[in-house]
Amino acid sequence: MAENNEKNKVTMDKIVSLCRRRGFIFQSSEIYGGLNGAYDYGPMGVRLKNNLRDLWWKEMTQLHDNIVGLDASILMHAKVWEASGHVSNFTDPMVDCKQCKSRFRADQIDLNAPCPVCGTRGSFTTPRNFNLMFQTHIGANADAASTIYLRPETAQGIYVDFKNVVSSSRVKIPFGIAQVGKSFRNEITTKNFIFRSCEFEQMEMQFFCKPGTEDEWFPYWREQRFNFYTDKVGIRKEALRWHQHGPDELAFYAKDAYDIQFYFPMGWQELEGIHSRTDYDLTQHQKFSGKEMTYLDPETNQKYIPYVVETSAGLTRNVLMALSDAYEEEVLKGEDGKEDVRTVLHFHPNVAPVMVAVLPLVKKDGLAEYASDLEHSLREEFVTDFDTSGAIGRRYRRQDEIGTPYCITVDYDTLKDNTVTLRFRDSMEQMRIPVSEIESTIKKATKEYKRV
Ligand SMILES: [Zn+2]
Missing domain, CATH: 3.40.50.800 (Anticodon-binding domain)
Structure with missing residues (x-):
């Protein structure tokens, strides 16, 4: 029967190699030397990704009460990102090497050490904040007024359309809006394959509830989301765990936040966040747009800005999770005593390509x-x-x-x-x-x- 040893350990290199060999994932623009932080999903990869996406969509919109779907556009008004705080706060501290022009995250290297690329000492600029949003221009004029951003998250599209959804569908609080879509972040340090890439996909749901009830919904959604991975995606329970945000990780407006972490080949990392976000985002959009973002309770005639419990998962991270959890090099002993290694992906049939x-x-x-x-x-x-x-x-x-x-x-x-x-x-x-x-x-x- 099967047994495993160090040699048959799951490593990122083995997963990357299988993905390429069997048509799951390729480096983007490979024939031109590749583009860092961007990946293409091949014949098997696109099926795996779509299956994970469809499973999530069904789970959220079909199997839960009061959750509707949305597909907001990637290009949005620049004001959205001022209101959300992304223009001023969505930054990483960066340094450049003056010698070779390489750029590094200031918090990830030792500034007194030589440049890891060219070896020059004392060559780093002073750290400065570098915004992670991709900028582009819309329309014929490439001036400051035409500057827009590729969205760095899908959630803001949901907030901005909150009133449209309420007035056009018969949803009543508590209800949720779910969305799957691409997001973009100009990550300088892209590593660990598709774990952190510049272009990625998110599966987000914002659950709007009456202020004061968020502490009931928060544990409910935490439980729902954890069970989704074990029961529907078939992920082994021991490969998942909770991580509660400490005071230094918690956004200033957030009430509480937990991440579901998965044991990736490089260790425990975030897979999905379940966050109690208060009324921060809707309040911000009310301030910046001048439009009321309130909800009128039809029964009590009370008017309020709802509180939000968010479930935010990475679809591309889900793909890496499914591959990592499924991968096994099984050592088989034949009747003649000879050893043979079988590489097998133990996908749940729900997601198998x-x-x-x-x-x-x-x-x-x-x-x-x-x-x-x-x-x-x-x-x-x-x-x-x-x-x-x-x-x-x-x-x-x-x-x-x-x-x-x-x-x-x-x-x-x-x-x-x-x-x-x-x-x-x-x-x-x-x-x-x-x-x-x-x-x-x-x-x-x-x-x-x-x-x-
Ligand atoms: Zn250098």
Whole structure:
């Protein structure tokens, strides 16, 4: 059976290499030497990312009461970011090396040490604040008045549209607005693969509630969000933990804040934040826009600015989490005592890029045709793959490497009695079932899926 040692430890290098080899994630603009902090999602990666996104969307908007969706634009009025505080406060302290012009985060290097790039001593400028928002211009004039920013978070789009949503849909407080979308931050230190990139995706929900009730909703959302990862995404419980923001981490307006951390290959890092944000953002937008951001309670006729509990997750970080948690190099001992290493991604079937692979034992004697027809018939229900090249054992391993939970093998008996072999990825167990039971068997196994 399987056992693991240091050599088979999950490392970022192994994940990066598998992602490239199997079409999950590529460096952006690779043929031109690559662009730092930007990544492309390949055929498998885009499916994994979309599955995680769809699972979150369903969870938030379909399985909870009173949560509606929104898709705000990336380009917004520059005033939005003055109101939110991003123009003046969203900065990192930076130093430049006067010799080689490299730029570093002042809090991440020793200013008395030589430059890590060119080795020059005493070459750093004094630290100054560098805004993380990408600037661009809108319209024909490239002057200060036309300056806008690529949004550094999706949440502000929700606040700005708060009144529009209230007046156009029948939502009543307490209710939430959910949004998935791209955000941009000009990170100088991009590292750890897709963990911190300049262009990334967020899945955010702002839950608006009556002032004084936020302390009931805060623990509710913390529990909901944690259980989502263990129950729906299938992440191992021991790879997740809570981190409460201390006084030095807490934003000045925030009442309380917790992060869900995941044990990434580089250690414990933030995956999602659940924050009790008071009425700060809506109050700021009221101040800067001059428009009332209040809510009129239809029952009590009370008027107030709602309090907000935010759940803010990184979709791209979710992808890295799913890959890191799923990755295993399993050492198998054959009957002859020889060791063999199987690289396998233990994705929950809810997020696996391919659900079912149909494999004819051999290409000849009508087996490939039968298997191809069978694969077509399953496409309406499942994302499928069809593979005829190489020995059956090697084809199983290829599917293991992209995390396909179920393989169906068509052999000579299939032609006689319409039965196939169903192989389970995690246990590698096989069972013989009639073709007519493939769909129901897979659905049942998915519903009952537990990673061993
Ligand atoms: Zn230098």
